[in-house]
Amino acid sequence: MSSSSDEDIPLSKMARKITSNKSSKLKLEDSSDSEDDRTPLQNSKPTPATSYSEDDDDNDDDDDGPLLKRKRKASSTKSDKKPKVKKVKTKSSSTTAVKKEKSKSATKVKKEEPKEEVSSQVKTEAEAEAEDEDDTYKWWEQQDLDGEIKWESLEHNGVVFPPEYEPLPSNVKLYYDGKPVTLPKEAEEVAGFFAAMLESDHAKNPVFQKNFFSDFLLVLEESGGCKDADIREFSKCDFTKMFQHFEKQREMKKLTTSADKKRLKKEKEEFEEPYKWCLLNGRKEQVGNFRIEPPGLFRGRGAHPKTGKFKRRVQPEDVTLNLSKDAKIPDPPPGHQWGEIRHDNNVAWLAMWRENIANSVKYVRFSQNSSLKGISDFKKFEKARELKKYIDPIRKDYKQKLKSDLMIDRQIATATYLIDVFALRAGGEKSEEEADTVGCCSLRFEHIFLKPPNTVIFDFLGKDSIRFYQEVEVDTQVFKNLRIFKKSPKKPGDDLFDRLDPSILNKFFQSYLTGLTAKVFRTYNASKTMQDQIDLIENEGTVNEKVVKFNAANRAVAILCNHQRTVSKSHETGVQKISDKIEEMMWQKIRFKRMILQLDSKQKKKNPEYFQECQDMSKEEEQMIIERFIANEKEKLIKRHERELEKFKIEKATIKKEDQKDTLQKLKDDHKERLAKHAEASKMYKSELRSRKYDIKPNVTVEKLQQQVEKLSTRIQNTALNLKDKEDNSSVALGTSKMNYIDPRLTVMFSKKFNVPIEKLFTKTLREKFAWAVESADENWRF
DNA sequence: GATCTCACTTAGAAAGATAACA
DNA sequence: TGTTATCTTTCTAAGTGAGATC
Structure with missing residues (x-):
């Protein structure tokens, strides 16, 4: 099928999630299903992965060999390169800034503000916020956003280091083989990191335990070892005393008065204020993560082979600062030196250091609301909007290429389909030292299951080890191709797209539109949706x-x-609570309707539908709801009284001695009275259930009851809506x-x-x- | 062309702040 | 007014992709 009508179907809708109701299957492109296509996979003849011959149109010249088998390998560990200050390029612009679509003139170019000193005397945040809105730099009113250099001048006050380690009190110790041991403070700190998270899932993970323990032993050795015991086995370590100490500290922290909390917060803010801001081209802009990451245990996501390893303390000597040549270099902490000072205006970071887990670089950057971040966001979305103009020919093209004679082209087309329709990520290669997660190009044999005629089940771990599970219908040719890509001798562990990697795919995308990459498709399809x-x-x-x-x-x-x-821990109980509430409101509503019938039995004839639900709730159901309602109400009353007594205890001292007894007695009497009322109501509900006779007060009319029913209906509707929202969002x-x-x-x-x-x-x-x-x-x- | 390095965006968890409830 | 639930911010891990290097 290659009818023109097919072109009208938006591709994103071409593949649908399969629900239990499969009524709306879309017929897609192609075609004359060959005999071979209907042959079950396990019966098909094994063919070498490098060539394939399913049917004629599936034949491949095989002039394009597979990529070298991608080994999952360890990354190199060091780079001793000297920093290079790149030559500043000043390219002419093509990107014009955001046009104001409001009546206000948008073309007015704002004058550069006078340069101000970034010093510890910079304005407080509140003052800054209070500044006239017009004083903020509106880069989007500028015409040229295309320059390659990131800044003309950059000044800042450096970074904030985490506080030094404070050793534990002498009575708080690690126990080894049942005996308390004294550790050098460096090792104690590492042990403390583990102890603090003793009850978390991380601490129960054997990989985490193993990595932590071997790094702990290393630090212990570096810092002089333990004199009280020869620590060798994790299983003999008992961290509970340390854990209890941290728990106690946490409790104490909770008890801090709100005034003290406020004061501490203010002190911290005042100390950090100078680091929060920088001068970018003479304008004050916010810095994002100006705090150096504190030491701790690496919390890798999913099955990360390095999870639990000790993330070492960063010293000023590890930190490189980036700022203008003529800017004042911030003072390093006393007794220290900065690792390096750079003046690279091709990059948008203020400081960097290398962490010891994967030897990767960490940066201190501008805040999200900075002009540089804003400009790059704006460009990102404009690029995605540009794709709008190209998407139709691209889709037409890859649909054609799905049947290409060249294996590489088929793989490119199929991968593009998956990226476009299912918003998959590119899927770069990963090393053995990371969690085993995949994206499109790194999908392996075992990550997709094919269910003829054209259903694919994706089941793999994506970024952050988040499971991607979808059962979907795909284009018939895509299905055929995937079957080819899985054909023997391919086996679990082998790459599905054995000739692809993100750079090949992105080169293909660039042939349509400069700057088009796999990730632009995600942005485009998200915003389009x-x-x-x-x-x-x-x-x-x-x-x-x-x-x-x-x-x-x-x-x-x-x-x-x-x-x-x-899903949050409290989700289940929250849902149950709301469901119970809805049931109770339903019961109340039915109760009111029965009262209406008791007052005027002719009502039922007038509007039988209105009273239908009175029959819908069984006596057993009603009894259950009533019992639960009664129990809940009683519990509430008891809790209320407990709170009152607690309060009385605290306030006792402020009450005159002679009044104390009376006050307490009053509390008790009130409680008794409320319980009596509750008992009476309970009795009434139970009797109503038995006799279906309602004790209706004389001033209650049919109209009033109808109003109550109406109110309850609305409340039920709203609560049900909230419940659905809660479930859907969980x-x-x-x-x-x-x-x-x-x-x-x-x-x-x-x-x-x-x-x-x-x-x-x-x-x-x-x-x-x-x-x-x-x-x-x-x-x-x-x- | 494969591999590595660097700079940046994207991501969920955890911590902290605030609102809703009893 | 204290407790609990929810919303917001912070933290930092984990991706992408360009360009340099081997």
Whole structure:
């Protein structure tokens, strides 16, 4: 099938998640299914992986050999290169800044503000916030954003180091083989890191334990060893005393008065204030992570082979600072020197150091609301919007290439399909020293299961070891290709796309559009999905209802990108509580309806549907609800009384001695009275259940009862909606897509078009990060 | 062309702050 | 007013991709 109508179907819809209702299968491209295509995989003749001959159109010239078998190898550990200060390039621009779509003139170029000293006397955050909004640099009103250099001048105050280690009190010790032992403070610190997380999942992980312990022994040896015992076995170490000490400290911290907490917070803020800001081209901008990461145990995600290893303390000598040549070099901490000073204006970092786990580089960068971050965000979304113009020919092209005679082209086309339709990541190669996670190019034999005629089950761990599990229908030719890519002698452990890696794929993408890479597809499809979802929303209802609809659209994007979060521990009980509440409201509603019938039996004839639900709830169900309701209410009363007694104990001293007895007696009497009322009500409910006779007060009318029923109906509806939202959101993380994938101008457009305050959609941080979008998009903006 | 290095974005967990509830 | 649930921010791990180097 290669009809033109097929071209009209958006590709993102071509493959659908299979639900239990498979009614809407889309017929897709291709074709004359050959006899061979219907042959079960296990019966097909084994062929070498380097060539394939399924049917004629599947024949391959095989002039393109597979990539060298990709070994999962250890990364090299060192680079002693001297830093190079690159020549500053000043390229002419092509990117124009965000055009103001509002009536205000957008072309006015802002004058550079006078350079101010970045010193410990910089304004406080509150003062900075209070500054006139117009004083902030609106880079989006500039015309040229294309320069390659990152800054003309950069000044900052360096970084904040974590506090030195404070040894434990002498009575808090590690126990080895049942006896307390004294450790050198360096080793004690490492043992303490483990002890502090004794009850976490990490500490129960054998790999974590092993890595921690071997690093602990190393530090112990480096620092002079333990004189009290020959520590060799992890199983003989008892960290509980140390753990209890940290728990106690945590409890003490909780008890700090709020005034003290405030004071400590203020002191910390005052100390950190100078490090929070820098001067970028003479303008004050915020620094992001100005705190050097403290030492600790590496918490790798998933099955990381290095999890638990000791992350060493970073010294000033390990830190390289990056700033202008003429900028004042911040003083290193007393007795120390900076590792290196650089003046590289091709990069957007202020400081860096190398960590000891993977020997990778950590950077101190500008904050999310800085102009540099904003500009790169803006460019990212503009590139994704540019893809709009190319997406149709690209899709047409790769659909054709799915049947190419060249294996490499087929693999490229199939991978592009997966990236475009299922928003897979590129999937770069990983070393043995990392968790075994994959993306598109690194998918292996065992990560997909094929179910004829065209169903694929993906099951693999993606970034952060988050499981990607989807059962989907795919294009028939894609299905055929995947079957070829899995054909014998391929076996578990082998790469599905044995001739691909992200750089080959990205080179292919670049032939369509400069700067087009696998990740642009994710941004494009995410924002496109959001635009489509918003287009479906009716402009009606309350602000909160509109926010719920916005979140539902956001959720569609998060699901597309497979953004997940672990279900919170309290989720189950929370859901149960809400479900119980709904049942209780249903029971109350039915109760009111029965009262109506008792007052006026003719009502049933008038509107039998209205009273149908009175029959829907069985007596057993009702009894269960009533009993639970009674028990819950009683528990509430008891807890209330306990709190009152507790309060009385505390306030006793402030009450006159002669009044104390009376006050206590009153509390007890009140409680007794409430319990009596509760007992009476319980008795009434039970009697109602037996006799179906209701004790209705004389002032209660049919109209009043109807009003009550109406109120309850609305409450039930709202609570059910909340419950559904809670369930749907329990494992989906909305934040990641809002922050990284959905063009913020879509959110701003929604806010303006639907009259929803932006504060309801973006937190303060996001409003600052996306200030450029908030100020430039209007209600008609489209992705 | 494979591999390595560097600079950047993207990611979920954990900590902290705030709102809702009893 | 204290407790609990939820929202927001911070932290830092884990990706992508360009360009240098072997």
